[in-house]
Each structure stands twice: as structure tokens, then as C-alpha cells.
Amino acid sequence: MELDKLHQQWNSFPEMSMEERPVLSTDLEKMVVRNPLTDAFYLQKKLVVRIIAFTLLWLADGWLVRTQWLGDRKDIYFYAAFFLLLSFAIFFHLRLVLFADYPTLLGLPLVPFLGKLEIILDKYIASYKLVSAIASFSLLVLFEQWMARTNPLLFDAFLQRDWSKWLLLAFLMISFDILLMHTAIPRYRKLLETVRKYRQGITAAKARNEIWTIK
């Protein structure tokens, strides 16, 4: 029978040679402390860097909102909108880090593990929308701050035409979104599709196997 032959082959595999060298204690010491996930699957570092960057921006924007509140309040809606966006982005990223729970992720059974990996990748791709919005706001804030210092008259004229600022913001957001969609996102999208197909394949094979076992 084919399975018996396979079992025989399995048992007659060559013993440890240089090809399959035994684990030395020093190797084991190094192996137990390294991160088993590759960069594509391990997003914690990237998420933490983003959280730190967003928090710094949040503090800076908080200070600008306060200045606006105490001052003439001409531009307060803009800074308040940025403040809310940053608050949501920090919440979203923190939630993703807590949800991913990387130390225990690999301890899940295969199907839930792949399912969770899919959700993490999906949310990470979605987070690029927030990144493009924050980048647009940041650029506009920098532009405004620079203009206020170099040319106050032009800055006042810019503030009076409120709609032009929001239009510029929308244009920047769409531009950043398109840029990210063609640079950073495709590899994660491809990875997500592969993980999804793999999980579906495992699920289908498992379901088939369970039906055969019941029969």
C-alpha cells in the first residue's frame, strides 16, 4: 500500500548527518530568543513607531489647538479636526497592537491563527488611509506655520479663503492615498490574498476530511 511505503521511507530517513546536524546548546540559546516571524508578518515594530510619531504630532497639535483657543480662533476647526484624526489614529493603532498580541499569536490552532493573521493584515492595509490623511494635515500645518512666519499678509488672505484650504487638503489626501496605493500597499495586499487562499484551502481540505471520517 502507498501509505505503508511512505511510512517506510519516513522511518528510513538518514540519521543526523552534517546536513541535519544535531542542535548544539549554543545554537539553542540563540534560537529561543529570536523572533520567528519575518518582517512581512511581524508588524509590531512598525505599529509602535507610528504610535510614537502620532503621539508626538498629537501633543504638538494639542498645543496649537490651545493657542488657537486662547487667540483669535480663526483656524480652530482645522486644528481640532486634525486633533480628532490623530486621536482616532492612535486608538486604531493601539487597538491593532493589542489585538495582534504577537507573543501568543503562534500558539493558536492553525485555522484561527491564519484568520487572525488575515484580520491584522487587513486592518494594517486600512491604516494607510489614516496615514495619508495625517500626512496631508501635517503638510498643510507645516505650510501654514511657515507662511505665518514668512509672509503674514499672505497667510491672512489664505485664512480668509477657508474653502481653498479644505480643497487643498482633499487634493493632498487623494494624492498621498494614490501614492501609498502604488508603493507600500501592494505587497501587503498580495500577502493578504495568499494567506486568505491558503486558509480557504486548509479549511476546504479539513471539511472534506471530516466528511470522509464521518462516512
Place this chain on the structure above:
Amino acid sequence: MNNSTKSCADTDLRSLLKKQHKTVYSICRLFARTYKEHQRLFMDIISAASQNIRFRKAGVDKQTLMWRACINMAALHSITSTMDYAADREIKFKSPDYQRSMTDLSESIGNAGDYDKFLLFIDFESIDSNDLFGSVNRPTPQTAGSVQVIPYLKNKFVWS
């Protein structure tokens, strides 16, 4: 946890990994096609197993976490391989004996899917397969009287 208990747990983890490393090597036969891949997958599994055991939650035993690490890392290896390489790559090992055994095994397995490979591994190494794959169907309790949440919003707010 005091120092002596921690050191005892570490010794326990190392002895488990040392005891099981031949079984871990054996799953690599099914998924690796070169010496480099073989060694990398082996190291990844050992790292994953030690991480699982160090951060384990109550109710799951160490042995189960070890086998889950084997299966999950082999699955990740398979996913990255399908993205990076062609489907049928050449088997390349330095040792002629090992090369022959790998070629024979690969011919016997043929085009079997990864789930079948996992089942072969479980069967040949006499592993208890309970709790290794999880449920196929996600539990979605829906009673006739329950409140219907808008699917789009549900998808946005409920992640798992």
C-alpha cells in the same frame, strides 16, 4: 516569579526542545526543498515553540504548543514560498543520502496539499491532533429574536 523558578522553567523548556528536535526536523522534510530552507524552518519552529511556551496561557499544555508552532511555522513557510518561488523547485541537499531520501519522499507525496502533509506528519510521528487545527466554522450565534447589526458596520467594528 523568583530566580530559581524562572531558571527551572528555562531548563524545562530547553530540555523539551532538545528532546523533540528530531520530530521538528522531520516536519521540515515535508516543506523545505533546500538545505538553507530546511535549517531556517527548523530554527523558526524552535523559536516559535519557545515563544509559545514562555507566553502560554493556562489550559494549554507545552506539547500542544510545540506542535502548533511546528504546523503554524510550516504554514507560514509554505505561504512565503508560494509568493517567492515557482511551485516545483529542485531539491538540493549536500549529502547524497539525504538528497535521495528527499527525492523519494517528494515523489511519493506527489501533489498532496499542505493539510494532507500535516496529517502525514501527525500520523507518522504519532502526535495527538486535537487542538492543532481549530474549528473550520467560526461560531456565529444568530437567534431569531436577536438584533441585526448592519453588516458593514459589524465588519468595521468587530474584528474577530
